[in-house]
Amino acid sequence: MSGKWLEELGFSTGQAVTVTTERGRMVIEAVINI
Template structure:
């Protein structure tokens, strides 16, 4: 019986995007009526996705949905 001359390569699974859960808060305005909504997003996971401190982003919106994209200057 012939020997198998095959080498299996380890499979590397791509990291699946994890949903993140945040709560919309508000910007304090000294107790005046109708404070502005605020959403603060932070964490090392942003860097893993290609977002770095000081980088410009584009925010595209529609009702109930927000897409944040890094601005890449060529």
């Protein structure tokens, strides 16, 4: 996924994300490697 709207929501360019859908919504979560 890409777009300036992701940056506006706090995601960095090139940042890994997980996208899931549930009950009619799309959830985008940052992948955090510890």
